[in-house]
Amino acid sequence: MTTDLRTAAMDSKAWPFEEARKLLKRYPNGAPPKGHILFETGYGPSGLPHIGTFNEVLRTTMVRRAFETLSDVPTRLVAFSDDMDGLRKVPDNVPNKEMLAANLGKPLTAIPDPFGKFESFAHHNNAMLRDFLDRFGFEYEFMSSTEQYRAGRFDDALRAILRNYDAIMGVMLPTLRAERQATYSPVLPISPKSGIVLQVPVTVIDAENGIVSFEDEGERIEHSILSGGAKLQWKVDWAMRWYALDVDYEMSGKDLIDSVTQASKIVRVLGHRPPETLTYEMFLDEKGEKISKSKGNGLSLEQWLTYGTEESLAFYAYREPKKAKQLHMGVIPRAIDEYWQFRGNYAGQEWPQKLGNPVHHVHNGKVPDEALPVTFGLLLNLASLPGVGDAETLWGFVRRYAPDTSPEKNPALDQLIGYAVAYGRDFVAPTLKRRPPTAMEADALRDLDARLAALAPEAGAEAFQNEVYEAGKAHPFESLRDWFRTLYETLLGSEQGPRMGSFIALYGLENSRKLIAETLDAVESASPAAPTQPAA
Structure with a gap:
């Protein structure tokens, strides 16, 4: 780590460094007693992972790397799956809904996989999460709630919960409606009869041995909550995890502000310090609604x-x-x-x-050197034109524009060309509708064509762009913006478009003039002429 880099990082206003400096203040004398800083992210595997899940791990990793720039204290990142939760509702985007409905209330690790591939529904979704994270090369440790509970690793923390049961109820009850207060318990015993995660009041019998009593199917029983005999209500469970694992940093969405507040109070009741936190805003779908893993809206x-x-x-x-x-x-x-x-x-x-x-x-400071000779937007405009619907044709235009490029020498460019072809085919081309120009616009297009005809094909993007400007200024458009909109709508069939000089240089002078000719033909005919195959 260079001195200049660390000095700059100490003053950087980039949000990962601002977050990392919270951890420096948390431990001003260096490493905590456990010898490392623990970052955590949580995942509720009741639905399939989505970009919001990835987003939380990514952002947490960015803060982790920023901290490693500022400090030599070791770090760990735990990706924690709440897979002992009882299934509350059947997700919309999975098969075998009847089977899931028959298992409502049971821990996610005790419910068969509706996809028929894994030991349980939770195992399936946990595998999806790990594939998610491994694809991006995240460095993390996966941790299963079920495994931690059943192995007894939370037993000491569960005893602490029972010892402080009344104080925790004092934190939680004021946040609940009256009818919920009557049945609320921080502890959710696993029914020895049905296997369901029970939402019933419990009485602490023996905190040190983890014994509580509750009613199960009409019978009052005593039951140990240790080693997988129970789990905790969400907010209490979160606090218990912070306490048991000694978590130093965890971020969460705006929808969990209340959960963070209550969990922080509870962890203080247990005599521990809550982690540093960041509240992020939610991703929204195209309708402005929150992305939900159960609905499956938004992007995967x-x-x-x-x-x-x-x-x-x-x-x-x-x-x-x-x-x-x-x-x-x-x-x-x-x-x-x-x-x-x-x-x-x-x-x-x-x-x-x-x-x-x-x-x-x-890129964690290791930014690749490869540059692009053209923008993705320009590739997309070109890929959406008639006759340019495959990567080979598009590469033909690019090589003419930038002769020293090739798929072998420019793998990132080759990748983008493939994406441009796919996106243009599926989302742009179906929406394009080239409109006929007005009489004034047609005059301007004829003027532009004449100006382009006077240039050599290899004149270059700047020369083409200058003539585009001059043609627009020579005609009574209210602004050059209106002229550019005319070019986009009449030549490309879109309300927005590329820098025209660059487009002409990439598409080729001859092909660009053919586009103008086809558009002018529309003035004299009821429908546009059939598109001409461009010459790559």
């Missing part, structure tokens, strides 16, 4: 990676964690281009600017 990781890169997803997740952001197909192209824009700036920046650059955190 697989959907994003069909049309965009891993780095673009990490870049999108990094930005402004305290601001709500929509997460749908339409955000992918912009995320890709903005990622590459920040990546292109990184090499020329000094340390303070680098540490504030999102790509530093996406």
